[in-house]
Amino acid sequence: MKANSVGEFFKKYTMTIALVVVAIFFSITTQGRILYPQNINNLISQNGYVFVLASGMLLCILTGGNIDLAVGSVVCFAGAIGVIMMKNGVNMWIAVLAMLGVGLLIGAFQGFWIAKVYVPPFIATLAGMYAFRGLSNVVLGGYAETITNQSFLNIFGGGADCYIPDFFHGTGLNLTCMAVGVIIAVVVVVMQLRKTSVEKKMGIAQSVTGDYIKTAIITVLIIWISWKLASYKGIPTVLIWISLVLLVYNYVTTKTAIGRYLYAVGGNEKATALSGVNTRNVFLFAYANMGFLAGLAGILNVARAAGAQPTFGQGYEMDAIAACFIGGASAYGGTGKISGVIIGAILMGLINQGMSIMGIDSNYQRVVKGLVLMLAVMFDVLSKRQKR
16 A cells, blocks of 8 residues: 555656756756756746746647647747737837737637637648648738837736836845745645645545645645745746736636536546537637637747747647646646646746756757656656556
8 A cells, every 4th residue: 555655646746856856957967056046037938928828738738739830930920910900009008908919819710720720730720720821921021020019028928127116125035026936835735735724524534634735845835935036036027927827727627617528528528528518619719719828928039039030939839749748748638737747837938048057059958848748748648558
């Protein structure tokens, strides 16, 4: 029994353990530089698009291991439209709505072919990848364009001033950032205590000690990250958008009917259809939602780069897919969590940044990321085979 419990623990927290091991490894090999406050800030800012896109990609994967290959091109296309609109004097918020709307329309368009015409997702989104990359070049005329609207840059995470101001005016340490971190940590502890209390009353089997240890680790990690960010410039604006997306999609996947339908379709589409669920509309929702988030990622991307160019977004779809699978999403669908997406995205970002600090060639970085992805999927496949 004890051996089984240990085995289940390692199976459940494999990627979390891998994240800790990778963090320790790069901390040693970079002489602690990867844990500098500025590098922690860069890890969040540079990988903002991964968190956003992976949240949407998870919903596509849940429907049966399906993916969206067009998201990188849609990020570029939506961002290009917004930049051109702002360059021509269009109000910033109208441009933002246009970028979100373009992403949503593209996602719905692709979702229509997948859900209603039964075109395989791989083919439909591969076509979109080529088409919207070409349209991005058309919109930009083949040239890079810059953004001069400082309000847009500050709100969506671009430039040196894209941080929440310190309302307490602390000396050296951003007290607002620390206060937010403490509040979040307290909320996490209260929610876990409430969950444990409810489970006890309902007589649900649980590992109270394990839950307390997990909560303690999460709390310490939140305080530590807050301290690191507070030691630099505070809370980057992009972190607000990332947190909002993660919270909303965690709620969608765990507390709503459409969330349950996504898991059910990935588990057994025929049985779900027989139970009265319109499974084709579930596919349509997943891909329309993916397009919407690609539009948001386009906003964050052009804000960070202070402009747009035809090559933006290349490989973004692969980063999002990798973050989902590394975070525990099943290649067969029906399994995956937003918490796993967070772990997968951080792990990918940590590998990228650690190898960059060490001066490792970008080609070898791709090799390492490919191997990590292969190991994650192989672990999922072998686990499914053992259950059968």
